[in-house]
Amino acid sequence: xxxxxxxxxxxxxxxxxxxxxxxxxxxxxxxxxxxxxxxxxxxxxxxxxxxxxxxxxxxxxxxxxxxxxxxxxxxxxxxxxxxxxxxxxxxxxxxxxxxxxxxxxxxxxxxxxxxxxxxxxxxxxxxxxxxxxxxxxxxxxxxxxxxxxxxxxxxxxxxxxxxxxxxxxxxxxxxxxxxxxxxxxxxxxxxxxxxxxxxxxxxxxxxxxxxxxxxxxxxxxxxxxxxxxxxxxxxxxxxxxxxxxxxxxxxxxxxxxxxxxxxxxxxxxxxxxxxxxxxxxxxxxxxxxxxxxxxxxxxxxxxxxxxxxxxxxxxxxxxxxxxxxxxxxxxxxxxxxxxxxxxxxxxxxxxxxxxxxxxxxxxxxxxxxxxxxxxxxxxxxxxxxxxxxxxxxxxxxxxxxxxxxxxxxxxxxxxxxxxxxxxxxxxxxxxxxxxxxxxxxxxxxxxxxxxxxxxxxxxxxxxxxxxxxxxxxxxxxxxxxxxxxxxxxxxxxxxxxxxxxxxxxxxxxxxxxxxxxxxxxxxxxxxxxxxxxxxxxxxxxxxxxxxxxxxxxxxxxxxxxxxxxxxxxxxxxxxxxxxxxxxxxx
Numbered sequence: 001x002x003x004x005x006x007x008x009x010x011x012x013x014x015x016x017x018x019x020x021x022x023x024x025x026x027x028x029x030x031x032x033x034x035x036x037x038x039x040x041x042x043x044x045x046x047x048x049x050x051x052x053x054x055x056x057x058x059x060x061x062x063x064x065x066x067x068x069x070x071x072x073x074x075x076x077x078x079x080x081x082x083x084x085x086x087x088x089x090x091x092x093x094x095x096x097x098x099x100x101x102x103x104x105x106x107x108x109x110x111x112x113x114x115x116x117x118x119x120x121x122x123x124x125x126x127x128x129x130x131x132x133x134x135x136x137x138x139x140x141x142x143x144x145x146x147x148x149x150x151x152x153x154x155x156x157x158x159x160x161x162x163x164x165x166x167x168x169x170x171x172x173x174x175x176x177x178x179x180x181x182x183x184x185x186x187x188x189x190x191x192x193x194x195x196x197x198x199x200x201x202x203x204x205x206x207x208x209x210x211x212x213x214x215x216x217x218x219x220x221x222x223x224x225x226x227x228x229x230x231x232x233x234x235x236x237x238x239x240x241x242x243x244x245x246x247x248x249x250x251x252x253x254x255x256x257x258x259x260x261x262x263x264x265x266x267x268x269x270x271x272x273x274x275x276x277x278x279x280x281x282x283x284x285x286x287x288x289x290x291x292x293x294x295x296x297x298x299x300x301x302x303x304x305x306x307x308x309x310x311x312x313x314x315x316x317x318x319x320x321x322x323x324x325x326x327x328x329x330x331x332x333x334x335x336x337x338x339x340x341x342x343x344x345x346x347x348x349x350x351x352x353x354x355x356x357x358x359x360x361x362x363x364x365x366x367x368x369x370x371x372x373x374x375x376x377x378x379x380x381x382x383x384x385x386x387x388x389x390x391x392x393x394x395x396x397x398x399x400x401x402x403x404x405x406x407x408x409x410x411x412x413x414x415x416x417x418x419x420x421x422x423x424x425x426x427x428x429x430x431x432x433x434x435x436x437x438x439x440x441x442x443x444x445x446x447x448x449x450x451x452x453x454x455x456x457x458x459x460x461x462x463x464x465x466x467x468x469x470x471x472x473x474x475x476x477x478x479x480x481x482x483x484x485x486x487x488x489x490x491x492x493x494x495x496x497x498x499x500x501x502x503x504x505x506x507x508x509x510x511x512x513x514x515x516x517x518x519x520x521x522x523x524x525x526x527x528x529x530x531x532x533x534x535x536x537x538x539x540x541x542x543x544x545x546x547x548x549x550x551x552x553x554x555x556x557x558x559x560x561x562x563x564x565x566x567x568x569x570x571x572x573x574x575x576x577x578x579x580x581x582x583x584x585x586x
């Protein structure tokens with residue numbers, strides 16, 4: 001074969017593999033282009049899915065704003081950029097709502113992407129537990145001739161009356177305690193968050209007992225972040241080589257509703273199970289045990305970062321009370337108070353119940369009739385019941401004040417008279433408030449009055465219907481004077497009330513004067529006193545101390561044990577945590 005033929009053969013042998021390679025390249029390129037196109041189409045669909053979902057989420061936010069502005073959600077179609085959402089209120093009443101929002105591109109045809117979301121909306125507030133017609137702190141209850149309470153009474157101080165004073169219910173007088181704690185460390189300058197992760201669910205502060213006796217009550221300087229819902233377990237534990245023992249001398253609880261976003265001292269008493277007993281000079285631990293953790297809803301036990309409390313400190317761990325926990329230093333002393341021991345209390349000169357009802361507990365009974373018979377009898381129980389803290393902490397009160405102030409501030413007195421009507425709230429009034437001569441004030445949110453409040457001469461105070469089954473609050477830093485046939489009304493739904501709360505800290509002074517019938521109201525003076533006179537009445541009354549003059553009646557309404565106080569229709573609606581959910585299109 002010649003050189004020419006040999007060359008042609010060599011070129012042919014090279015060309016065939018080249019063509020094969022080129023074909024493979026074309027095939028791969030086509031596949032790659034097809035895959036790229038499919039990927040682009042998928043990415044575009046994913047992007048549109050995300051955008052439409054954002055429209056639906058915007059609709060839920062829009063519904064929450066509508067609830068806060070007007071108390072209602074009207075079914076409406078709203079354009080947002082190049083998208084649209086439609087919102088509906090599926091339930092439409094009360095303080096719990098189910099909201100539906102549908103998002104889509106209005107001009108889309110192929111494909112038409114639609115996302116439908118539902119979420120639960122709720123009015124945020126505080127659930128206050130009133131278990132008694134009257135609950136009294138260490139100041140006790142004084143009852144004059146023919147005064148009467150229709151309901152149960154719990155008092156941390158003695159109840160003293162006359163032979164014609166009556167309590168038509170059950171009565172408990174707890175063992176007495178000094179207002180001053182036995183030992184405390186109240187310095188606090190730094191937040192100490194816990195239950196934010198599994199490693200710090202539980203927290204403890206050591207203390208050295210300065211007396212021997214029962215630990216009747218403790219208090220911790222506590223606030224919450226977000227909305228933790230479960231109660232905290234409070235434990236007193238012995239010391240185990242500089243760490244809390246896993247065994248508890250006694251346990252009690254702090255309800256989440258007793259703790260405000262604003263930190264304050266929150267009390268807890270050991271009312272069930274063994275009461276912890278401590279020995280002078282020994283070290284113990286005050287432990288807060290929580291059963292979960294969250295990055296958004298957790299606790300804040302304020303501390304003194306200087307760690308100046310001698311030979312004591314704060315610690316935290318993942319599990320305080322089982323196995324062999326590892327404790328870490330909290331970098332300071334956590335603010336606390338401890339009461340050790342107590343004093344005697346009594347019920348004197350009171351008729352409790354009638355021939356077929358009534359029972360009582362106290363350290364001592366003096367000239368007291370229970371269940372139709374003079375004590376002692378089987379219905380007069382001599383014991384030493386643990387004290388009960390009053391249900392509203394300073395932190396919750398500060399939260400209410402903050403809510404009111406966020407609605408605006410009016411400088412100067414606020415006055416209504418001569419059949420005037422007005423709506424108010426949320427609002428802070430820097431001055432006094434006077435309602436007189438048949439005037440009517442409708443509360444549309446929480447009101448904070450820095451001065452005194454006077455309600456008289458058949459004036460009325462009521463809640464806006466937007467409160468639904470919730471109750472509303474007025475807070476005063478001064479004195480309430482309620483007289484002359486005044487009336488208080490809820491929203492119109494069952495279980496809705498107005499609470500008049502006196503915030504000032506003056507235990508020996510009266511902050512609420514209630515005279516003549518003033519129905520439909522809850523009175524609260526946690527750090528001062530209430531005085532009832534001239535046939536005054538109330539749905540519930542709680543105070544550090546209370547006096548009742550001749551013919552005064554307090555009627556307790558059954559079912560008031562859990563009253564939900566809220567900031568009202570001017571604010572307070574939010575989406576319930578964890579309730580967001582996508583639902584299929586019909």
